[in-house]
Amino acid sequence: MNIDSIKNGIVIDHIKAKNGLEIFNALKLGELDCSVAIITNAKSKKMGRKDIIKIDKSIDLDLDILGYIDEDITINIIKDDIRVDKYHVEAPKEIVNIIKCKNPRCITSSEQELDQIFVLTDKENKKYRCKYCETLYNQN
Amino acid sequence: MRHLIDIKDLSIQEIDELIKVANDIIAHPDKYSEKCHNKKLATLFFEPSTRTRLSFEAAMMELGGNVIGFSSASSSSTAKGESVSDTIRTVGCYSDIIAMRHPKEGAPLVASIKSTVPIINAGDGGHNHPTQTLTDLLTIYREKQRLDNLTIGLCGDLKFGRTVHSLVTAMSQYKNIKFVLISPEELKIPEYLKEGVLEKNNIEYIQTDSIEDSIAKLDILYMTRVQRERFFNEEDYLRLKDYYILDKEKLKNAKDDLCIMHPLPRVNEISTEVDDDPRAAYFRQVRYGKYIRMALILKLLEIE
Incomplete structure (x- = not known):
């Protein structure tokens, strides 16, 4: 399958297979006024299968969101058909308003104007806890 | 400006300093x-x-x-x-x-x-509940003359009991502390404390549901109340509220210098027959609470 290469923009590569759509939604890429391609289940020597997102425009990416969802991804910056920069993200120490505390006893459950702040308390296992009540965030 | 939100806001040196000031207040109340x-x-x-x-x-x-x-x-x-x-x-x-x-x-x-x-x-x-923890630390210091080399039994509601959570966090900073965690399955200590405090600091601990099996090795026995207000389900509360009742019989094998503590209020988890036992420290603990809060107020107001 061919997807046209991009002249100026961003390629988010090495996304764990199936994570592409989550990143697309979290970064609100559907709201951009340019072409955005999500390639899912692409063959990868390193990963077996991977997802790739190509954005046909230079935009500011929220690296905290990317680092939270998938810290193994690679970001490639393309200018005039040439990759001019390549970098990796890491799990952010603190994330704000990306996930919500599910503890009904947490102050954020009754004062909803408060920022939802989570702190990385275990880097190795990528565990985040609510800054207010310290409840572990469980994606399930 | 300092606040006290979590016992972790205080260093071990600051806690020791608060205990020192509280001891001085007890000795010289007029000075303060x-x-x-x-x-x-x-x-x-x-x-x-x-x-x-x-x-x-x-x-x-x-x-x-x-x-x-x-x-x-x-x-x-x-x-x-x-x-x-x-x-x-x-x-x-x-x-x-x-x-x-x-x-x-x-x-x-x-x-x-x-x-x-x-x-x-x-x-x-x-x-x-950090000031309860400070109260507990002053009590342990006053009753045992040390905050290290202790085997501490925590009994009852270890899941919702905030006093237990703060005490475990604070005592884990001192040398050679061992915990015996006594609770029914449903009220075990949360994972985040086990992983984030006990295991992280290599603190020795055992989990059991029996007071009788473990009381002989304890220097401190910290009893807690199963709190109705922490349960969403009344049925669960009624089933668990009387799981442990400390009485003279259970204290038979305890050390002569055991220190029995309780954050109070008590419902029936310590029989009133234990109150006259010199090892029962829970009413002295209440008094210590006032002194350590005096020391804390002075510290946060930066009054020498």
């Missing part, structure tokens, strides 16, 4: 009787409490200060829908220091972000 002259403590209790609120108020009065506040959310502007931050900013205009209790976990942290005066967390839901 005017230290807080013209200072006001606001006690904001969004959730009912007798002991903690009165302890704070007595502490401030014995320092020569004054007290304002409320003792339930229904008598505060929260009933009108005011946010914690707004209440705190308002009360900060009337007082020099605030002690607050709130049913929602993290509320004192929210308060401290916007406050213009020091905030003391006097309990936030099942989360933290």
Whole structure:
């Protein structure tokens, strides 16, 4: 399958297979006024299968969101058909308003104007806890 | 400006310093009787409490200060829908220091972000209760003359019992501390404390559901109440509330210098027949609570 290469923009590569759509939604890429391609289940020597997102425009990416969802991804910056920069993200120490505390006893459950702040308390296992009540965030 | 939201806000040196000041207050109360002259403590209790609120108020009065506040959310502007931050900013205009209790976990942290005066967390839901921990530490020090080399049994509700959570965190900083965690399966200590505090600091601990099997090795036995207000389900509360009752019979194999503690109020988890046993320290513990709060108020107000 061919997807046209991009002249100026961003390629988010090495996304764990199936994570592409989550990143697309979290970064609100559907709201951009340019072409955005999500390639899912692409063959990868390193990963077996991977997802790739190509954005046909230079935009500011929220690296905290990317680092939270998938810290193994690679970001490639393309200018005039040439990759001019390549970098990796890491799990952010603190994330704000990306996930919500599910503890009904947490102050954020009754004062909803408060920022939802989570702190990385275990880097190795990528565990985040609510800054207010310290409840572990469980994606399930 | 410092706040006390979590016992982890204090270093071990600061805790030792507070204990030193509290001991000095006990020895020389007159020296401290005017230290807080013209200072006001606001006690904001969004959730009912007798002991903690009165302890704070007595502490401030014995320092020569004054007290304002409320003792339930229904008598505060929260009933009108005011946010914690707004209440705190308002009360900060009337007082020099605030002690607050709130049913929602993290509320004192929210308060401290916007406050213009020091905030003391006097309990936030099942989360933290750092001044109870300071009380417990002073009690252990007064009763055992040390805070290291101790085997501490924690018994009862270790899941929702915030006093237990803070005490485990604080005692884990001292040398050669061992914990015996005694609870029914449903009320075991949360994973985050096991992973984040006990295992992280290589603290030796065992989990059991029997007081009898473990009492002989304990230096401290910390009993807790199964709290009705922490349960969503009345049936679960009724099933678990009488799981442990400490009586003379169970104390038969205990050490002669065991120190029995309880954050109070007690319901029936310690039989009243134990009260006259010299090892029962829980009413002395109440008294120590006032002294350590006096030391804390002085520290946060930066009064020498």
